[in-house]
Amino acid sequence: MDDFYRELIIDRYKNPQYRGQLDPADISFEDDNPLCGDHIRVDLRVDPQGMIKEVAFDGHGCAISQASADLLMESIYGKSLEEVKLLTKEDILEMLGIDLGPVRLKCALLSLKVLKAGVYGLGEASDDLVE
Amino acid sequence: MSGLLADANTPGYAPDNLAQQNSKSVERLSMSQNNRIEVERIRKDFPILGREVRPGVPLVYLDSTATSQKPVSVLRAMDDYYRRTNANIHRGIHTLAEESTALYEEARKKIAAFINAASARQIIYTRNTTESINLVAYSFGRNFLKDGDTIILTEMEHHSNLVPWQILAAEKNLQLEFIPVTPDGLLDLEAYASLLQRQPPLVAFTHMSNVLGTINPARDIIRLAHENGAITLLDGAQSVPHFPVDVQELDVDFLAFSAHKMCGPTGIGILYGKRELLEAMPPFNGGGDMIKRVHLRSFVANEIPYKFEAGTPAIAEVIGLGAAIEYLSQVGMSQIAEHEHQIIDYALERLEEIPGVNVFGPPSAQKGGVASFTLKGVHPHDVSQILDQDGVAIRAGHHCAMPLHEKLNLPATARASFYLYSTLTEVDLLVDAIYKVKTVFRV
Numbered sequence: 001m002d003d004f005y006r007e008l009i010i011d012r013y014k015n016p017q018y019r020g021q022l023d024p025a026d027i028s029f030e031d032d033n034p035l036c037g038d039h040i041r042v043d044l045r046v047d048p049q050g051m052i053k054e055v056a057f058d059g060h061g062c063a064i065s066q067a068s069a070d071l072l073m074e075s076i077y078g079k080s081l082e083e084v085k086l087l088t089k090e091d092i093l094e095m096l097g098i099d100l101g102p103v104r105l106k107c108a109l110l111s112l113k114v115l116k117a118g119v120y121g122l123g124e125a126s127d128d129l130v131e
Numbered sequence: 132m133s134g135l136l137a138d139a140n141t142p143g144y145a146p147d148n149l150a151q152q153n154s155k156s157v158e159r160l161s162m163s164q165n166n167r168i169e170v171e172r173i174r175k176d177f178p179i180l181g182r183e184v185r186p187g188v189p190l191v192y193l194d195s196t197a198t199s200q201k202p203v204s205v206l207r208a209m210d211d212y213y214r215r216t217n218a219n220i221h222r223g224i225h226t227l228a229e230e231s232t233a234l235y236e237e238a239r240k241k242i243a244a245f246i247n248a249a250s251a252r253q254i255i256y257t258r259n260t261t262e263s264i265n266l267v268a269y270s271f272g273r274n275f276l277k278d279g280d281t282i283i284l285t286e287m288e289h290h291s292n293l294v295p296w297q298i299l300a301a302e303k304n305l306q307l308e309f310i311p312v313t314p315d316g317l318l319d320l321e322a323y324a325s326l327l328q329r330q331p332p333l334v335a336f337t338h339m340s341n342v343l344g345t346i347n348p349a350r351d352i353i354r355l356a357h358e359n360g361a362i363t364l365l366d367g368a369q370s371v372p373h374f375p376v377d378v379q380e381l382d383v384d385f386l387a388f389s390a391h392k393m394c395g396p397t398g399i400g401i402l403y404g405k406r407e408l409l410e411a412m413p414p415f416n417g418g419g420d421m422i423k424r425v426h427l428r429s430f431v432a433n434e435i436p437y438k439f440e441a442g443t444p445a446i447a448e449v450i451g452l453g454a455a456i457e458y459l460s461q462v463g464m465s466q467i468a469e470h471e472h473q474i475i476d477y478a479l480e481r482l483e484e485i486p487g488v489n490v491f492g493p494p495s496a497q498k499g500g501v502a503s504f505t506l507k508g509v510h511p512h513d514v515s516q517i518l519d520q521d522g523v524a525i526r527a528g529h530h531c532a533m534p535l536h537e538k539l540n541l542p543a544t545a546r547a548s549f550y551l552y553s554t555l556t557e558v559d560l561l562v563d564a565i566y567k568v569k570t571v572f573r574v
Contacts, residue, residue: 005513005516005517005571005572010571010572010573014572014573035528036512036527036528036529036543037528037529037533037536037542037543038512038542039542060542061510061512061542062510062511062512062513062516063509063510063513063572064512064513104512104516107512
């Protein structure tokens, strides 16, 4: 538990590398965590081969939700949309390097949920996407 | 002396790398000893307050506004009921059924006495405050409000006193108007007076804000409503557990509250109503117990309160609530209010001296034991998470009052709340833990 707020998480929260918006974007999606009001928007630019060329996220929320969004953006940069579809809860937890209870897990997974809803072109971000 | 005060002196409880936590509560302890509440004795009645959150980390429970802890007398009453008495109520003609029914109806009398209702028939069992308000919206609102009518609410309502009216307003084409919250966290009563010119048939408002802690001048608000011909509903979820509430003195038409915030179990709430209103209202849920007679195509409704109590109720929980009321009455509601006032007074003073902390709501004279705050540069969830590492349990989020947070222009706040078992030492531990948050986040 003492490692919960690892240096990495605090740093990414305070100095995110991928915060911003892309206009125009090829894929753009946003959603809230209704339990706590955290908000994440993800913008992607994708080349004709389906490779992710530019990424950005925006929003507000706790250190976990914002740092995990920033780390997620970094990890998908240069990947294909097909690879993004394969990302799971475990990938996020591995990136963050911490264990999370059920409540905070929702914070950590919000960005992945938003990203996958955007990539799949869905109308809404469902928890099914990250289970 | 055992319990929290002693634990607070053990190593590891107060980290010594922080200069700020020279605890000021010690000088106040003499004061609290003179207080008529014997908090250390009270704490022993609540088994959960003795637990550790993790090995070596005692619980500092500062989330009683969400739900209170339960004294052993309440746990025992429910346990005894299931061990010795359990039977369905009202229709059985055997010993257990008679005993169950008696316990169930005795609790109703205790509840009536607790809020000074004229008759126990005016006490309706529901699931919680939310269901009590929904009952009024459904049964009173649907039948007595007309197209174009105005309902007055306030900007500081819990979702439970907003959404039922929004649903009803959409169905019946009603207008919702809101008494604004001033920058001091009080209701703007001048604006209220002018809203009353719309001749609203209903004014529904909270007795005490679960976010700002504001205690609203319910008696004045109700009197003004009555002068303008309006019926009143008071959300007592945060008031009935914390200070004396007298329905006859307030002259309130409906009062809603929940057992679980007043040392009782979850799953049982109360709706008090004036007799003539309850008698005029049609039933809420249909089913067993709410009827006098049933034919294949029709029924005759039972009398109050049973008319509103369909199906097998939460019998053990009702009995638990009865025990909770006995417990609170023994301690004394005025004494509880005084104790909480002392705690919030100290909490506000200590929180406000932390650089970067902003506390919302009126000064302690006008509020109950609720301190909602933000810490600059740190999201409330992170505050709460780091506090939890020291066993300090607070709430973070919008506290089911999103419109109020919109008004304050905040996505969320952190909230520490107090009850009869809270101590000044716990306030110190809260403050120490907030300094830790500042260290972790370098703010």
